[in-house]
Amino acid sequence: MSNEVDEIKNRLDIVDLIAEYLPLKKAGKDWKARCPFHSEKTPSFMVSRDKQIFHCFGCAKGGDLFTFVQEIEGLDFAEALKLLADKTGVALTQHHAEVGQSIKNRLLEINRYAAEWFYAVLMRHPVAEAARAYVAQRGLTTAQLETFKVGFAPDRWDALTGALLKKGFGIDDCVTSGLIIKKDGARAETGRGFYDRFRGRIMFPIRNVQGQVIGFTGRILVETPESGGKYVNTPQTPLFDKSSVLYGIDTARTMAREKDCMVIVEGQMDVISCYSVGMHNVVAASGTALTEMQVRFIKRYTNNIRVAFDADTAGVAAAKRGMDVALRSGLSVRAIRIPDGCGKDPDECIKKDAVVWFKAVDDACDIMQFYFDVVLHDLNLKLPENKKRAADELLEQIAKVPSGVLRDHWMEALATRLGVGIQALRADLDMLLKRAAPTYRSPVGGQKQPMAVMEKRSRQELLGEEIMGIFIAFGMPPAQEHGLGDELFVSDAVRSVYNELVLYYTKNTATTSGPFLGFLAQTNPHLYVGAAQWALRAETYYSDKPEEEIKREWQTLVSSLKKEFAKTKRSELTLLIKEAQRGGNREQVLKLLEQLQHIAHE
Missing domain, CATH: 1.10.860 (DNAb Helicase; Chain A)
Structure with missing residues (x-):
C-alpha cells in the first residue's frame, strides 16, 4: 500500500488538489484560504507545497492530501485512496479489491446504472411517450437531457427492480440505495415483495462534486390522489443527505470559483435553463432552505452568493429561513428579483428573455435591502404601530449580521426610513444581540493566538x-x-x-x-x-x-x-x-522525598 500512496503523492500536488475545492491565495512561499472546516472571516488555512501538507490555525485540522480528501468528502481512508487513485491513474493492487466492494461504492454503481436506465427509458422506450412530450413542452433540448441525464421512471411497480436484479445487483443494496422499497414479509432470495420508489416521474439525478450520482429527485408526470407529492427525493442513505445536497454542484463549482460567486435557485429546471445560456455557476437547494452543510459546500468555492426569490410572502419566508445560516457563516448575500411580467422563476424568465435574467443577476441587491423593500412595501409609516412592526421585523434580521460596521449601516438606514432616533433602535438591537449571543457569536479563528x-x-x-x-x-x-x-x-x-x-x-x-x-x-x-x-x-x-x-x-x-x-x-x-x-514503607518515602527535593532545586 505504501508504494501506491507514495505514487499518488508523486503524481498529485496538494496545492493543485486543494485549489479544486478552495480559492487559494499566495502567502509567501505557502498558500492560504478561509478554512472549509469552520467559519472564519480572516484566512487561517495554510497549504505548503514544500511539505505537501495543510494546516488550519483556527480549528487545528491538518494533514496530507489524503487527510484533506477524507475530511472534505466525508470518506474513510480506503475510499479516499480509491478516489485519488482514479484521479491520478494509479492502479491499486488486489490488496485493495475490497475498496471497490465497500457499501458506498456499490451504491454509487447502482445509482450510476439507474440514472443511465432512466435516461434510456426517456429517450427510447414507448412507455415514455407522454414524458417526452412533457420535457419538449418544458423546452428541454436533447443536449440538456443528455448533459443532466434527465430520465423517466415508468409508472410500473417493479420496472427498475427487475432491471437492477437482472444486472446482478444485490436486492439488499438496492433497498439501501433508496431506489427500491421493501414490503413487510419480503423475501430477498425470491426477489418478491420489493417495488420501485419512483414511478411515473421525470427523474433528475443528483451528483456530488465528482459528478457521481448519489440520489434522485422525481417529479410526478400526471398528478393523482395516489401519486404522492409533486416531488419525491431519495431518502437518507449512506450517500444521500438532503441537508447537504446542492443540485448542479458538479457543473457549477469551476465557474463559481472563476466568478467568485454562486447563484442559488429553487429547482432543477432553473439550473438546467441557466446552464443552457452559459451561466454555469448555479445550484439549487431543491426546495429546502439553505443548511449549514450546504453553506459549507458553497464556501469551498466562494464567499458570495446571489439568491433568486419570489417577492411575495412565501419568497420572503424562504429568504429568512435560508439566509440566516448564510449570514452567520460570513457569506455575502444578494437577492435576485425577476421583474414583474418576466416569469415567476429563472426558468420562465430565461425562456422569455435571457437578457432580462442576466441583468437581474447583475442588479442583485444586498439581502438586507431586499428585506427592507419587502417589509416596508406599501406600509403606512405614519401609523406608530406600523413603525413598531417594521422595526421589530427588520431589527431581527439586522441582529443576524456578523459585522458590527454593517449592522450600524443598516441601523442608520432603518432609522432614516422610519423617521425615528437611532438610539431607540440601538437599545432594542442590543437586547436582541444579548438574547441571540449563543447562536450568533462571531466565527472562530482569524486571529493569531498562542x-x-x-x-x-x-x-x-x-x-x-x-x-x-x-x-x-x-x-x-x-x-x-x-x-x-x-x-x-x-x-x-x-x-x-x-x-x-x-x-x-x-x-x-x-x-x-x-x-x-x-x-x-x-x-x-x-x-x-x-x-x-x-x-x-x-x-x-x-x-x-x-x-x-x-x-x-x-x-x-x-x-x-x-x-x-x-x-x-x-x-x-x-x-x-x-x-x-x-503502606508504611519508610525507605520508599525517603527515596521519593529525595527525588521531590531534587526537582524543587532545578
Whole structure:
C-alpha cells in the first residue's frame, strides 16, 4: 500500500488538489484560504507545497492530501485512496479489491446504472411517450437531457427492480440505495415483495462534486390522489443527505470559483435553463432552505452568493429561513428579483428573455435591502404601530449580521426610513444581540493566538509541538546545552521526532526544515505529516521575526516546558509518597522525598 500512496503523492500536488475545492491565495512561499472546516472571516488555512501538507490555525485540522480528501468528502481512508487513485491513474493492487466492494461504492454503481436506465427509458422506450412530450413542452433540448441525464421512471411497480436484479445487483443494496422499497414479509432470495420508489416521474439525478450520482429527485408526470407529492427525493442513505445536497454542484463549482460567486435557485429546471445560456455557476437547494452543510459546500468555492426569490410572502419566508445560516457563516448575500411580467422563476424568465435574467443577476441587491423593500412595501409609516412592526421585523434580521460596521449601516438606514432616533433602535438591537449571543457569536479563528492554547490538549503536549516546530523550521540542532531530553515530551509523536532529529544532527548539519523532513519521510513516513505541520506553524508565526527574537522565544518555551514537566512530576511524586506512607514503607518515602527535593532545586 505504501508504494501506491507514495505514487499518488508523486503524481498529485496538494496545492493543485486543494485549489479544486478552495480559492487559494499566495502567502509567501505557502498558500492560504478561509478554512472549509469552520467559519472564519480572516484566512487561517495554510497549504505548503514544500511539505505537501495543510494546516488550519483556527480549528487545528491538518494533514496530507489524503487527510484533506477524507475530511472534505466525508470518506474513510480506503475510499479516499480509491478516489485519488482514479484521479491520478494509479492502479491499486488486489490488496485493495475490497475498496471497490465497500457499501458506498456499490451504491454509487447502482445509482450510476439507474440514472443511465432512466435516461434510456426517456429517450427510447414507448412507455415514455407522454414524458417526452412533457420535457419538449418544458423546452428541454436533447443536449440538456443528455448533459443532466434527465430520465423517466415508468409508472410500473417493479420496472427498475427487475432491471437492477437482472444486472446482478444485490436486492439488499438496492433497498439501501433508496431506489427500491421493501414490503413487510419480503423475501430477498425470491426477489418478491420489493417495488420501485419512483414511478411515473421525470427523474433528475443528483451528483456530488465528482459528478457521481448519489440520489434522485422525481417529479410526478400526471398528478393523482395516489401519486404522492409533486416531488419525491431519495431518502437518507449512506450517500444521500438532503441537508447537504446542492443540485448542479458538479457543473457549477469551476465557474463559481472563476466568478467568485454562486447563484442559488429553487429547482432543477432553473439550473438546467441557466446552464443552457452559459451561466454555469448555479445550484439549487431543491426546495429546502439553505443548511449549514450546504453553506459549507458553497464556501469551498466562494464567499458570495446571489439568491433568486419570489417577492411575495412565501419568497420572503424562504429568504429568512435560508439566509440566516448564510449570514452567520460570513457569506455575502444578494437577492435576485425577476421583474414583474418576466416569469415567476429563472426558468420562465430565461425562456422569455435571457437578457432580462442576466441583468437581474447583475442588479442583485444586498439581502438586507431586499428585506427592507419587502417589509416596508406599501406600509403606512405614519401609523406608530406600523413603525413598531417594521422595526421589530427588520431589527431581527439586522441582529443576524456578523459585522458590527454593517449592522450600524443598516441601523442608520432603518432609522432614516422610519423617521425615528437611532438610539431607540440601538437599545432594542442590543437586547436582541444579548438574547441571540449563543447562536450568533462571531466565527472562530482569524486571529493569531498562542499555539499552546489552540487545541484542548495538555499544555505540555502543545509546548512540545511548538518547540519541535522551531527546531525543524529554523534548523536549530537539539544540542545538549539546551537541557532537553526526550523525557520532557509527553507526546509519543513529539518524542519520536525529537529522537529522529537528534539522530539526524549527529550525521548532518542543515539550516532549513527541508533536509530533515526529507530524511524523516524516508526513515519514518508515519511521523512526517505531524512534524511538517509543526514546522509550518512555526514558519507562519515566526518567519517575520529576527533570529535572535526567535531564539529568545524558543528559550522561553523550553523554560515553560521544563516547568510543566516539573509540575507534573511533583504531582506524581506527591501521590506516590502518600501511597508509600499509607503502606508504611519508610525507605520508599525517603527515596521519593529525595527525588521531590531534587526537582524543587532545578
